[in-house]
Amino acid sequence: MTGATIDHMISLTILIAALLVAMMTFNGLFATAVDYDRNRQVANKAVDLINTICLSPGNPADWGKTNDALLGFGLQDPDVGGYALSPYSLMRLNTVSDGNPLVYYGGTDTYYNNISTSYGYGILTPIGDCVNYTTAAELLGINGTYGFSFEITPTLDVSISQVSTEPLTLNVQVSGSGLPLSGATVTSHLFEIDTNDLSITWHPNVTLTDGSGSADIIFNDIDYANPVYSFTAYVSLGGLHGVGHHICNTISDDEFIVPLVEDFENGSLILTHIWEIENPGEPAAVFYNAAFFILTSNFNVQEYDLDCSGHLTFGEGFNYVPTQIPPSEVGLLIVSYKANNEVGSIIVPWGIGALGVSASYNSGLGSGDYDFVATELRQVTIDNISYQVKVSTWKLGS
Amino acid sequence: MMRTVEVIFVIVILLTAFVIATQFAVLPSPSQAYGTNLRELSQSTLETLDADGILSATVFEDKNDPAWGDLQKALSASLPPNIVYNLTVYDLSAIGGVISYQLNHSISDANLGANSDASSLLVTSPEVTFTQDPQKVGESTGQNITLYILNCEDANGWWITGYTGQSLATEFYNLLSPYFTNTMMVNSTADLGRLLNGTLLPDGVESVENSVVINTFGEAVPIPSFLVDDYSTDYSQYCHFLGQKVNTYNWTWVSIVGYPFYYVTNTLDFTGPSDQAWGIYGMKQVGPPGLNAFLEGLTDETVDGTNIMSPVNVVYLRSTALENCSYYGIYPRPYHTASRALYNETLLGDCGLVATELFDSPQDDPETGIDESYYIPAATYTNVESGFGHGALTTIGLTRTPDPRVAALALLMYYRPTVYRSEFEASGTSRLVTLQLSQQGGT
Numbered sequence: 001m002t003g004a005t006i007d008h009m010i011s012l013t014i015l016i017a018a019l020l021v022a023m024m025t026f027n028g029l030f031a032t033a034v035d036y037d038r039n040r041q042v043a044n045k046a047v048d049l050i051n052t053i054c055l056s057p058g059n060p061a062d063w064g065k066t067n068d069a070l071l072g073f074g075l076q077d078p079d080v081g082g083y084a085l086s087p088y089s090l091m092r093l094n095t096v097s098d099g100n101p102l103v104y105y106g107g108t109d110t111y112y113n114n115i116s117t118s119y120g121y122g123i124l125t126p127i128g129d130c131v132n133y134t135t136a137a138e139l140l141g142i143n144g145t146y147g148f149s150f151e152i153t154p155t156l157d158v159s160i161s162q163v164s165t166e167p168l169t170l171n172v173q174v175s176g177s178g179l180p181l182s183g184a185t186v187t188s189h190l191f192e193i194d195t196n197d198l199s200i201t202w203h204p205n206v207t208l209t210d211g212s213g214s215a216d217i218i219f220n221d222i223d224y225a226n227p228v229y230s231f232t233a234y235v236s237l238g239g240l241h242g243v244g245h246h247i248c249n250t251i252s253d254d255e256f257i258v259p260l261v262e263d264f265e266n267g268s269l270i271l272t273h274i275w276e277i278e279n280p281g282e283p284a285a286v287f288y289n290a291a292f293f294i295l296t297s298n299f300n301v302q303e304y305d306l307d308c309s310g311h312l313t314f315g316e317g318f319n320y321v322p323t324q325i326p327p328s329e330v331g332l333l334i335v336s337y338k339a340n341n342e343v344g345s346i347i348v349p350w351g352i353g354a355l356g357v358s359a360s361y362n363s364g365l366g367s368g369d370y371d372f373v374a375t376e377l378r379q380v381t382i383d384n385i386s387y388q389v390k391v392s393t394w395k396l397g398s
Numbered sequence: 399m400m401r402t403v404e405v406i407f408v409i410v411i412l413l414t415a416f417v418i419a420t421q422f423a424v425l426p427s428p429s430q431a432y433g434t435n436l437r438e439l440s441q442s443t444l445e446t447l448d449a450d451g452i453l454s455a456t457v458f459e460d461k462n463d464p465a466w467g468d469l470q471k472a473l474s475a476s477l478p479p480n481i482v483y484n485l486t487v488y489d490l491s492a493i494g495g496v497i498s499y500q501l502n503h504s505i506s507d508a509n510l511g512a513n514s515d516a517s518s519l520l521v522t523s524p525e526v527t528f529t530q531d532p533q534k535v536g537e538s539t540g541q542n543i544t545l546y547i548l549n550c551e552d553a554n555g556w557w558i559t560g561y562t563g564q565s566l567a568t569e570f571y572n573l574l575s576p577y578f579t580n581t582m583m584v585n586s587t588a589d590l591g592r593l594l595n596g597t598l599l600p601d602g603v604e605s606v607e608n609s610v611v612i613n614t615f616g617e618a619v620p621i622p623s624f625l626v627d628d629y630s631t632d633y634s635q636y637c638h639f640l641g642q643k644v645n646t647y648n649w650t651w652v653s654i655v656g657y658p659f660y661y662v663t664n665t666l667d668f669t670g671p672s673d674q675a676w677g678i679y680g681m682k683q684v685g686p687p688g689l690n691a692f693l694e695g696l697t698d699e700t701v702d703g704t705n706i707m708s709p710v711n712v713v714y715l716r717s718t719a720l721e722n723c724s725y726y727g728i729y730p731r732p733y734h735t736a737s738r739a740l741y742n743e744t745l746l747g748d749c750g751l752v753a754t755e756l757f758d759s760p761q762d763d764p765e766t767g768i769d770e771s772y773y774i775p776a777a778t779y780t781n782v783e784s785g786f787g788h789g790a791l792t793t794i795g796l797t798r799t800p801d802p803r804v805a806a807l808a809l810l811m812y813y814r815p816t817v818y819r820s821e822f823e824a825s826g827t828s829r830l831v832t833l834q835l836s837q838q839g840g841t
Binding site: 010011019054175182294302303384386 | 406408409420439445452465468470471472475478799
């Protein structure tokens with residue numbers, strides 16, 4: 001009897017142990033399947049989002065060119081279609097983050113969003129007209145269910161440096177995915193600033209990169225020390241296009257004039273004194289001259305007369321000057337300025353592709369707390385410049 | 399002992415069930431579940447490389463052409479380093495209605511693994527052109543209508559910011575010359591004088607009657623030197639003279655942008671310190687009387703009021719205009735700002751002109767104190783006398799920068815020439831490009 005009881009206990013213990021092992025193993029299998037299914041949903045949502053963002057212009061279709069409220073979110077350029085993004089819609093995105101804070105200007109009592117995180121080379125747009133992350137999430141139908149962010153970066157890396165003066169020589173270095181791009185056509189524009197009257201003279205040039213993806217551009221008619229200029233280089237090879245820019249000033253503080261967008265619809269901007277926004281110094285006047293260069297489809301430029309020159313003072317109340325550019329023309333606003341007998345210039349794109357500006361759009365909270373983040377990548381063009389769009393998506397909640 | 403043996407049997411059965419169940423519950427690999435959507439990435443790569451036709455041009459090049467090398471570099475530079483590709487081009491041929499594909503060329507940067515995805519793009523050779531032969535303006539009525547484009551080297555433009563009259567003349571030549579039997583550039587104000595005298599004629603043309611004259615100088619109109627003295631006390635009378643000529647010769651006079659006849663221009667004669675308007679030299683301001691006098695010359699009616707113009711803000715192309723955009727392949731923006739619209743009561747009522755309009759009627763803005771709906775942004779106005787046309791005026795009352803396509807559209811809407819289009823076949827003219835991508839390494 002005792003032997004039978006022991007036999008029974010041993011067999012029962014082994015049976016329970018076997019059941020536990022089997023259940024744990026199946027449990028792991030089920031957990032993996034559930035994770036797979038949930039992550040698959042996130043991956044599908046990432047595809048949905050990037051398709052909506054890249055292949056839909058939003059509603060109204062031309063919302064980037066207007067001050068209208070947004071009814072549907074999408075960044076496709078309605079005039080081009082396909083994988084082409086609107087340079088104007090991107091300017092209306094609220095890209096504020098910890099590293100890219102709002103800019104307040106008391107002259108208009110308005111906060112501005114800076115899409116490129118630096119003065120002088122980016123576009124400061126009134127925050128009230130920008131589309132914030134929450135609105136975009138609501139319009140995409142994912143508010144509270146999925147988090148997302150996207151980054152738009154130029155495909156080609158075009159870096160420019162000054163090699164020498166007398167004559168002025170600039171070096172353009174082109175690469176993509178880490179590889180130097182040889183044999184690329186470089187269409188460049190040098191905007192020379194006259195240090196006396198601040199007039200802007202345009203010098204075009206076309207050349208090719210060598211085997212190391214490098215091209216030296218020599219301007220024989222700029223043969224003097226300390227030239228002041230803004231320079232842009234548009235690079236093309238096999239259907240791929242990129243852009244880079246470089247500025248040379250005689251002034252160390254190279255951001256004396258700040259252009260602020262006043263109205264998207266009619267292309268009105270105001271030019272302000274930097275000290276009215278930050279780092280106020282002693283009362284000072286800055287003389288300026290602004291010109292707008294329309295960018296054509298083959299990366300040539302055509303000057304549009306702004307008739308905008310004069311001077312701004314600091315320390316006598318808010319002081320700014322309005323100007324207007326053609327709102328539906330992509331191009332470059334170049335402002336030359338002189339302060340304390342030092343001369344500089346800034347270059348601002350109208351349409352983010354004109355200067356290869358990058359943009360990052362997110363909630364500011366990041367995706368670090370989430371186990372699984374799906375990413376999708378697409379090739380797009382903005383103003384004919386090749387860009388890559390990367391959308392990251394994650395599931396909110398447990 | 400027996401129970402232990404039974405339990406061992408149960409365990410064996412359990413493990414067997416587990417193994418069998420595991421065999422059926424096979425999950426996809428992580429790369430299949432979460433990897434980048436290679437098909438969509440491939441499609442976007444093909445489309446962006448072909449955005450300005452470079453890919454289409456390259457795949458029709460010889461296999462040894464350097465363009466293939468450029469395409470390889472572009473693919474390597476645009477794709478992430480862990481993505482490898484294989485681009486293959488197929489010839490298309492259609493025999494007996496059956497389409498077949500033959501391998502033409504292939505490039506790749508590595509062997510693709512088992513997990514790859516692809517997309518394709520059908521491209522057309524840039525050598526093959528879809529032809530459309532337009533009927534010549536006037537051909538259907540037996541008229542030989544000549545297009546004259548003012549390209550005067552001794553004149554300056556106004557309200558054509560971003561252009562010169564000469565650059566616009568080239569644009570109009572490209573846009574409109576296919577629709578006319580004869581097109582002639584009027585290269586100086588002296589030539590304009592010969593045109594006004596009826597002696598500037600292309601070869602084989604006997605008369606300047608029924609012609610179209612495009613003034614590319616915006617709000618300014620060139621004036622020949624021999625007429626400067628005649629009208630120096632009142633240049634609006636020169637505009638009156640032009641209106642009479644348009645009536646006499648049954649011309650269609652086209653003002654491409656802004657307020658017509660607001661200035662007269664001649665850079666050889668207007669050289670004094672006061673001969674400039676807003677900094678543009680060679681210019682005399684006529685003002686609103688210029689258009690009024692032209693209309694009086696054209697219609698022989700008295701035009702009341704000094705200013706028949708008003709801005710009306712944004713206006714939209716009407717549906718017939720949009721249909722004509724597609725028909726003629728001219729695509730201006732569908733909406734524009736009209737800062738120089740004209741009062742319809744004066745044009746249609748007082749002058750008795752008949753309008754062929756481009757835009758829908760403007761919306762009334764109660765805050766402006768005028769009714770904008772009474773103003774016409776852009777139209778061709780025909781002067782009808784005894785049932786016959788005796789001259790016409792096309793005005794495009796939009797703001798600068800001028801869009802030549804709008805004026806061209808207005809003219810084509812007025813004359814309505816037929817366009818005969820060619821047939822198009824895919825065989826031998828199209829190729830299929832496939833781009834296969836594979837992700838290397840882990841996910």
